[in-house]
Amino acid sequence: MHIEGLTHHAQSRLQQRGIPAVVVDYLEEFGTVVRCNGADRAIFDKAAKKRLRRHLGGYRGLEHFEKWMDVYAVYSDDGDIVTVAHKTKRHHRHRN
Numbered sequence: 001m002h003i004e005g006l007t008h009h010a011q012s013r014l015q016q017r018g019i020p021a022v023v024v025d026y027l028e029e030f031g032t033v034v035r036c037n038g039a040d041r042a043i044f045d046k047a048a049k050k051r052l053r054r055h056l057g058g059y060r061g062l063e064h065f066e067k068w069m070d071v072y073a074v075y076s077d078d079g080d081i082v083t084v085a086h087k088t089k090r091h092h093r094h095r096n
Contacts, residue, residue: 010073010081019084023068026052031073040075043087 006014006024014021030051031042044052049069053062070087 005079006081007076007083010083013084017084017086019068019071019086023065023071024073024081024084026065027071027073030055033075039082042073042075044069044071 005028013019014024027042027044030044030048032045032048033040033042035041049062052065053059056062056065072085072087073081074083074085076082
């Protein structure tokens with residue numbers, strides 16, 4: 001089954017890394033997009049966590065997703081998500 005907007009590679013990575021699809025939905029809706037190493041990434045930075053917390057009804061709702069707040073999604077130039085992973089080091093933002 002192909003989820004809309006996810007490449008087969010990204011779907012495989014979700015499954016391999018145990019990341020629920022809803023986390024990707026939340027990244028797309030509430031995440032902050034940054035340019036990093038020549039690609040756009042959606043991340044949960046401080047502002048994104050605040051937006052998600054409001055959506056979930058406060059800190060209690062956010063507690064269920066805390067273990068996935070280090071997840072990020074990498075987008076292709078045509079907007080598809082090409083991979084999803086857990087952040088292991090700091091993302092260096094490129095400013096215009």
